Amino acid sequence: MHHVIIGAGPAAVSAAEHMKKLDARSEITMLAAENVPPYSRMAIPYFLVGNITPEGTYLRKNADHFENLGINVRHGRASSIDPQSKSVKLADDSTIAYDKLLVATGATATKPPIPGIDLDNVHNCWSLADAHKIIEKATPGSNVILMGAGFIGCIILESLAARKVNLTVIEMENRMVSRMTNSVMGTMIKDWCVDKGIRVLTSTKVDRIDPGQGSALSVSTNTGESIAADLVICATGVRSNTAFLEGSGINIDMGVVVGDYMETSVTDIYAAGDVAQGKDFSTGDYYVQAIQPTAVEHGKIAAQSMVNGHVTASPGNVNMNVLDTVGLISTSFGMWMGVDGGDESELVDKENYQYINLQFKDDVLVGASSLGMTQHVGVMRGLIQTASPLGEWKDKLMANPTRLSEAYLAGAQAQDQKNSA
Amino acid sequence: MSWTKKLLRVNLSSGTCTEEPLNMQWANDYLGQRGLATRYIVEETDPACDPLGPDNKLIMATGPLTGTMASTGGRYSVICKSPLTNAIACSNSGGFFGAELKFAGWDMVIFEGRAASPMYLSIENEKATLHAADDLWGKSVWEADGMLRTKHQDPQARIACVGRSAEQGCLYAAVVNDLHRAAGRSGVGTVMASKNLKAVVVRGTLGLGNIDNPEAFAATTKAGKAVLAENAVTGQGLPAYGTQVLMNVINEVGALPTRNMRETTFEGAANVSAEAMAEPRKSDGKPNLTTNGACYACTIACGRISTIDRTHFSVKDKPEYWINSGGLEYEAAWALGPDTGVDDIDALTYVNFLCNEDGMDPISLGSTIAAAMELFETGAITTAQTDGVELKFGSAEALCWAAEATAKGEGFGRDLGMGSKRLCEKYGHPEFSMTVKGQEFPAYDPRGIQGMGLAYSTSNRGACHLRGYTVASEVLGIPEKTDPLESDGKAGLVKAFQDATAAVDSAGLCVFTTFAWTMDDIAPQVDAACAGDWSTERMMEVGERIWNMEREYNAKAGLTGADDNLPARLLNEPANSGPATGRVSELAKMLPEYYEARGWTADGSVTAETHQRLGLPG
């Protein structure tokens, strides 16, 4: 059985390793588009800040890791697939035949269609190659504009601040990281950044980028401001890498639509990770989560389905995020924005940048978000995913949401007693 | 070195918080906590000051072993001049607050001045901030604790707080930490409230390093824990039954003060004993006692954690009391029970909860209610004062009513909040007040345990069992049995216990360790933690130095040998039951021997020679 995996990111590596675990005899080929060992985009900010070398971003540290496991890593970019002949065509026109195929091609950073976006010194921050360029250009005292205050934007703020650049963040939405924060929390993150000497413009759009004096750029906003910049970093969004699947007959929406076994609409083809539009645990809807834990879990589920068949359906993945914005740690889980008819418990301490917000449906935790919390944050996932009825603890959490760990433990213990009864 | 060498000075008048180096010379001479903080009080305040005025200072102090893994190394003390006794006050508490203060990097916090409006202090490591506490004022300790915990969004924060009793001027208000541990005696909570300081919230994540000899410390504290574990008292008796096991013991030996100390045995003792706490109740088949709980680092875990019978009249309509809280402990159970003649264990537990909830010293509260009951019996107090309540000995309803009124400082509760001495004076019967230096007695009748009479009368903070617990020897046989009815030799015993206790307190340890540990077990732990040589002899000398320093402070505050006294009842009215029948306290015989053993003058003053020998300040 030859399993071919297109991609070499976390979903691909997770899938490959699980396949080997489930069936040691299977033949596995992992197709890596970038000419470096499989690495993690999550780790790039730490490379940017200088904490680690490029090797520090590698998904597996032993150079022979994949070889030792019997996983073939082949460098090359897939240009199309042919489900009829069950083969993948590469950019160099060579083909690889597969029995089962996993599409784990991830996503690519996009650039908004505005004038000047393709000028020199306007970069994404997505690949290791991008990171090298940014390191080269973000010199102390230089003017840097960061377009987009989403996850990627926020997470590289610290490394940019550490490089002592004059930083301006421009965000279209009315708050930072709008995909994981309500306005209270998003505004607190903005205040924190401003407090750290970063200029943050929210509800602001870049209209155009023009060549300025020398090598500098001039960035014009919809508020009429022109800001000089030596470097513009574009972190406005990503798009699933699905272009090469055109004509394959695979159902594609925002990403490759997958069912509860990570199967696509075409037999023997699966998808996982940032490219996959899978089921969300909380809503039951299908969308691209593009987060590390989901990529890994996708890979694991896909591996099972590909090796053992469609045995266990996935209940979907809990959307969750953790973000470190210049030292301010935020998390969000599940339906952090709440659900219709649900209850909300919220504590705000703007002065000390502490925030916690719990969302309930009846007495079940369905979503949560926090600022400044580092201890036992995982229990938010635990409570959401086990959908445990909280009973009397619901009221206690409504009164004081910081008692989350206690609520979790009380539930775990009750479960424990039930099991032994 | 185990000290953080840093203290926090909080001036409530100016609203400033400043860091200062700890005076290490003094730390060498006075160790920490009780001794060291009193040294600061002596240096910085006028002993004649008004205890409730801005010139009094209040210190929360840890010892060098507070926050370490030494067993019981979690204690802290609150030190100030007492409004109840006008003498030095030092009240010791366990729980977790003291260790947390240390983990935040502070050996002690000195509060001075008085805030113009209610404030609370938050300490997060080096960051100390005063906050407005108008919303907390008027709230109980339990309510305020919840509000502060929510506000600071930190379940791990440790909070010390005063209740409504303190705000209302109850003279025996406690500082309650961790919801049910208290710096209970002498009205230290009253002083805190007089400064308009409602609470201290502390969170320490820095930790405590600085151990002088880490290897030796690990070895010696481990050995110490083994001694506690293997000792039958600290290894089995205290964890299983807690201090309350004494209820039957002291009753049996005929030294259980009953009905305002008129009698020495209580017919209802068994109903309010440790054994009774463990009996299943009729209503739900559960005992009042839930479990035993420990203070920080304590490997004994004597603390009782209990519930009240939900069908009991005191709480049947109050679900907020259907929870667990600390108690009953022996002294509290005695004062609220035998001393008031009440043998209803749920009533006692309820009133004890009120003491936790609103920060009252249960010993002083119970004793004061007992005195009020005697005043009521004689007609000096009538139902006109008590809202129609029959304040009779043995009435559980009256006890609960009186405690509620005192907790909130309402009506006759304000009179009760004055303490036994002032109450009895107000109603024309000072002889009914069972106090020394204005502080109420604990649970041992000096007629049945002679050494305790001397210990009470000479205690620097007024009648107290924790300043020289000769019960250990006279009743419990620790370290060796002496005859409780015999006054010979008690002067030396009292002095030794007093000095040892001062040293143990100042180290940051719990005095209960001394049921198993001798100073030979303790000194090596201090020695390994702290720079310099800390021998048994040095520890005892430090203890003696502290005792004499406190004595000199009290002298300057206006106290004399004449205050080393006992109520006439204990000196003149013989015990009427039990082994002590026919006996009175032989204080007059013991006191001169004690003064001599102390190296004091015949009228109880520290001599210049003793002052010199101990290197006392001033």
Add this chain to the structure above:
Amino acid sequence: MRKHKTRRIAPDGAVAESFMQITLKLFATLGDLLPSNAVRNVATINVDDDATLHSIIDSYRVPRELAHLVLINGVFVCDADRDQSGLLKEGDVLAIWPPVAGG
């Protein structure tokens, strides 16, 4: 009530039977060792006229090292005297605790 009648056989073969009634109180962990007629920690028992404290302690299976506080009518009896007979008389209260403390 548990009968604690003992028969003493003199060297000449004469049989003597005599006992008295006392109150036995076993506290704390020792409470479980009381006879079933005990109420809370108190039982009325019959003991031999010249019973020693140790003989009573042993017959109720109180380990001697746990008979720490031993009081007759509230007065402590030291270990050395516990083998001595004649300390008890009719109606006395014998109270025993394991090592305990408090305060």
Add this chain to the structure above:
Amino acid sequence: MQKSLHIDPAKCTGCLQCESACSLENEGIFNPSKSRIKVFNFHDEGRFVPYTCTQCDEAWCMQACPVDAIVINAETGSKDVLEDICVGCKVCTIACPFGTINYNTSSGKVVKCDLCGGDPACADACPTQAITYVDANATGLDKMRAWAAKTDNATS
């Protein structure tokens, strides 16, 4: 025979000797806030519950780690954080449904229980045997795992 921490909350008195011992072993100082084992105090119920990593088979933390900084200790079976490889991204802290891997703001890395390499200091310090280090089969940890398994995305 692999061993596991066995926790019996009924025996716990809440003294925090375990937290002190853990911090001393791992941080070199007494600092319960940095302990990998945490005792929760259910005050109103009069209950103390020590809580730490169960070294679960699923190892969500390890699987979620983007840089391979969490590895299985072959000797003890514990999942250990390699501090020099951890970049401090905290993904493991949200992935672990037990909440037993935590970010240490002072080191910028995550920390979790590693069984002290096979001689857990918490068990050694516990005065009441509420925490013991025993044969893995005897622990009842499987019950805690069963609870956690409800979290698993039906992949095991």
